[in-house]
Amino acid sequence: MTLTVRPRRRFVPAIAAAIAAVFLVTSFPAAANAEPNEISSTKVAQLRQTLESAAGQYLEAEGLLTKAKTEQAALNKSLVLAENRYLRAKTEVQKYAAEAYKAGRLGVIGVMLNANSPDDFLARSAAFEKMTARDESRISELVAARKEIDTTKAEIDGRVREQNKQLAEMKKLRAATERALSAVGGYATNGWVDPYAPTAAPAKRNSDGSWPSQGCTVNDPTPANGCITPRTLHALQQAQRWFHHYVSCYRSGDMYEHPKGRACDFSSEPDGFKNFSSKGENKLYGDKLASFFVKNASRLGVMYVIWYCKIWLAGSGWKTYRSAGGNCGDDPAGDHTNHVHLSVL
Template sequence: MAALSRDDRRRGVLRMLTASITAVVMCVGVASAGHTAPKPTAKQLRKELAQLQKQSETMIAEYYKGRVALQKAEKVEKVSRDNLRRAQQDFEQASREIRLLAAQRYRSGGLGTLPALMGGTDPATMLNHMALTEQIVNEQDARLQGFAEVRDAFRDARSAAQERAAELRASLEKLDAQKKRTTALIARIKDRIDRIYPTPGLRRADGTWVPQLPGGPDNITPRTRLVRQLIAQRFGPHFGIGCYRVDGGIAGGGEHPLGRACDFMLSQGGSMPSAAETARGDEIAAWAIKNAQRLGIMYIIYRQRIWHVRSGSWRMMSNRGGVTANHYDHVHISMY
């Protein structure tokens, strides 16, 4: 076996050093990766979202249950307050009547008054007068005591009702704050889910996107398909989503025949949507505006208005003569 030359030995040492350095770098990389938490997948985020939505629904149910209880407590509080006011009036009226009665008897020298007791009557009559006077006083005291007990009972009832209403108000305020925090967290998770999916296609330096060709069984572009998917996941299809169609249709073709537009329906049969569905349309339009630059959305039409990414604001459109034609029953979104 021939002896290795100096160059061969040098190359062998270099190969060994390179292998050792590579191994160290790989170990460091693995160790570093072990300290970095992996990004959650869309499936994990949707699971977390479902749990939060369930918690939110429970809190909303508890909130409205608490509202009903508070309304009942406030009604009880009002009744007890009115009862206390009437009881106090009755007590004051009885006190006035008894004072007037005592004053009249004193002035008229009636039974049990000082002039009668100081007169020239016999001891038996005096004892009778004193006994009758004591009876009248006791009856007056009993009458006032009865009114006072009723008044005090109503005062206790009012205090209890006020305390119950105050507890319910504090509980509702706490629950409402929790509900708002959960709603904000749900919105953030939904945004994270949206951002997991990269926008297909190429973007130009001016911010616009290079047009894509439609394809697949639905005959729409990849960007249109992504927007349809994200909106369906976030807001629900409810009354259906229409994207590709060959002709212009009643609302005009636009990008529909090119596979670059979708209509997100809010009602059926050309009828005006409900207040809840109109609000859902507002939410869809707001979401599309928020994500227009990132997803390649070119313009949005909703409720006889159009929003274009270049202007960044809504403007009114001419009347096309119908609910569907004026886009009151659906949100239209066109892509680059």
């Protein structure tokens, strides 16, 4: 007779738990808060690297352009002041020249010789020296003002050349980003921008208008628990004044902006990243958040924004963006139909 062994009852809860776990995994979307995998192919990885480099250089060139314009404005004011000083000095010198012409050199000597006493002669001599020093000072002022005008004009010309250089560089970088996007089907497209999007407080710039260089030096306040740059923190805090869905910034493991603390992913769903494309109110939430970053790009130092199969780049506007090809939303994380990606300089 064959003996049968009854299953031990203590295995039943473990089997039941395993079945329940399988049911939970297969019956519901991916767990909330899982970091989105935005890079789905080598081609997209190369694209993002190109965009990061070009967009960053574009903003740096834009900052240098702003610096050149600021310096030119200051130089223009200095030029006006120098020209006013030159006109005043020129008027005084012309007046002195006319008086000297009327009196003649012998006239001055005659005044000196007609002194009635040695003391009178010394007094007249001192007065003459004082007048000569005053007139020499006016002539020196005239020469100095003329020199300052010439120097200032040369500096202004230099700032204009710098502006033209940066404008040419920005044009080149814009073309580079558009070529990179067109290689993956990134044609120009219209992107909705909310006209009522709130205005952010501007991020800190240098006194001349350029962007300061920043590293990953402050704690990331999001659940990512890494580091971010002060400028990224500012953009995050400004956005969170009006937008309160789940957000994650720092992420290790790639060569792009997240590990550098220069990027954040803003979920369009309230409680975390979900493996499906947002619809309805949550889609509108993402639309408005993307609009906020685009509207305030120059205030926050935004390099680019990706949302719902579109990318907005500084200097280029909206372009189509596909991670895996096919239909928009086939890859919710890569196509960014479940979160708004922000990259700052």
